[in-house]
Amino acid sequence: MALAVSAGLMLAQADAAPQSADAQILRVQDSGGAARGAVTNLPVPRYVSLKGSEGNARRGPSLSHRIDWVFRHAGMPLRVVAEFGHWRRVEDKDGAGGWIHYALLSGVRTALVTQDMVELRSRPNPDADIVARAETGAIVRLGECNIDWCRISGGGQRGWVPKTAIWGVDPDEVRD
Structure with missing residues (x-):
């Protein structure tokens, strides 16, 4: 409309x-x-991360709305799907979420590892040396991404993984 x-x-x-x-x-x-x-003029949907170790997701965009969900992992990647004033409607990898006050969110990009024991490679190439492995559910910092690969870091390790092994970046997104 x-x-x-x-x-x-x-x-x-x-x-x-x-x-x-x-x-x-x-x-x-x-x-x-x-x-x-309409509030930020930033792309919707877009990815952000949870700033602190806890964030309440409410049924609507105000403190008077019931809390439906509590995110409990600092750095958790979330997808902003709507905005209203100081509130952002967010979803996690499974689609769970609600309205969170913008002060609880960060523009720092993170990703969630979705493939168990994914191999981090030294270069964005399936034949490159394996430098580390990451478990399913690990929250990692998102670096540059090309069309098929992203560079991630966490736990003192860094390397390249296929985009299909993480959640927190769009399939066609390229990051420098």
Whole structure:
């Protein structure tokens, strides 16, 4: 449903949480169709991480809404799917989440290892030397990514892994 069209930008109403019908969640779409948050003008969806060791995910974008979920791992990668004022609707790898105050989130990019004992390689090549291995569920720092590989670090180790072995980066995303 288009709300307004001005200077090549279109405001479109996103899916509002059914529990907060009075809240209007807006996304801005540029002429290329890329969605941007109406509050931050950053891409939506996008990845962020949990700043502290605990973050309450609420049913709606205010402190008066019930807590549905508690994230308990510092650095946990989360996907921002909507914005409203100081609140961000986030999801984890499994789609669980809710509304979190922006002060609990960080722009530092992390990833979650999804493949058990994934091999970290010295170069983004399946024939490169193995420098370490990471377990499923490990939270790692996300570095540069090309079309198929990402450089990650954690636990004093760093190396390249296939994108398919981690969650926290889009399949077509390239990072320098």
